[in-house]
Amino acid sequence: MENKKYKNYILRNYSDLPQLSALSDQEREAIGVVGRVLPFKTNNYVIEELIDWNNVPDDPIFTLTFPRGEMLSKLHYRQVKKLIDRNDEAGLKQKVYEIRMKLNPNPAGQQYNMPTVEGIKLHGMQHKYRETVLFFPSQGQTCHAYCTFCFRWPQFSGMNELKFAMKEADLLHKYLLKHPKVSDVLFTGGDPLTANASIISTYIEPLLTKEFSHIRNIRIGSK
Structure with missing residues (x-):
């Protein structure tokens, strides 16, 4: 059995995953939008060994790992996406903080x-x-x-x-x-x-x- 080195996937590099071609454009977009508000990280073992990519987005390990649009309210989703599309990092940082504080962080x-x-x-x-x-x-x-x-x-x-x-x-x-x-x-x-x-x-x-x-x-x- 080949010993593979651990590799994580976060917002910066998750789009490199060829397996994401199994998702719709909207589902892929949601990872990047929701992942700005709630933490996202997975790894090559989860991707290659645990997720049944023939059953996404319904696969339970996929659901456990990848953010989905419904994790944010429709209003918050639109607000974050708009700021991402504008490439407004300062505005995005402020809006993300405001949303997080409304999500009962403690x-x-x-x-x-x-x-x-x-x-x-x-x-x-x-x-x-x-x-x-x-x-x-x-x-x-x-x-x-x-x-x-x-x-x-x-x-x-x-x-x-x-x-x-x-x-x-x-x-x-x-x-x-x-x-x-x-x-x-x-x-x-x-x-x-x-x-x-x-x-x-x-x-x-x-x-x-x-x-x-x-x-x-x-x-x-x-x-």
């Missing part, structure tokens, strides 16, 4: 679940439920392919003011030591397993010591 008030330790706000953590802490390692805030249903799309959209991420392992550990009722830690993203194993180990290995005996479950949200 559902369920996620920003209110951000804890603090010793007066430091932990921008890469959420602690909503007593027993569970979510941690967003900075190095794992991407995926090899983005899902069209993902409610964490602000993580990948360059909206740093809405992004949850941090790389300070010591602050995670300090917070957990101060909260012995926490039994579960979920490393999430993005996909933390896109990061180097040595980086992930700096977060996880200390949790395996007796000092953190109250931590019973360590989970990693990954494809």
Whole structure:
């Protein structure tokens, strides 16, 4: 079996895919329009091995990966397309931001679940439920392919003011030591397993010591 190197496809190069000839002009256009508002990325494994191109656009993996026009309101779609056609990058950037802010980028008030330790706000953590802490390692805030249903799309959209991420392992550990009722830690993203194993180990290995005996479950949200 041939070992193929990973290659991603994003807005910049997705039109190079010969498989897209199976789509209508409108369906191809929608990828470029919606992909300006919501993050789009896939890869050669998804394209070559998982999608049944004889069944697009109804193939479920295609639907999971490629943006569709109905993901935006008709008004927002027209507004974005008009600015793309005008090549108005400044206007497009502003309009995309306005649309994103109307799409509930932080559902369920996620920003209110951000804890603090010793007066430091932990921008890469959420602690909503007593027993569970979510941690967003900075190095794992991407995926090899983005899902069209993902409610964490602000993580990948360059909206740093809405992004949850941090790389300070010591602050995670300090917070957990101060909260012995926490039994579960979920490393999430993005996909933390896109990061180097040595980086992930700096977060996880200390949790395996007796000092953190109250931590019973360590989970990693990954494809």
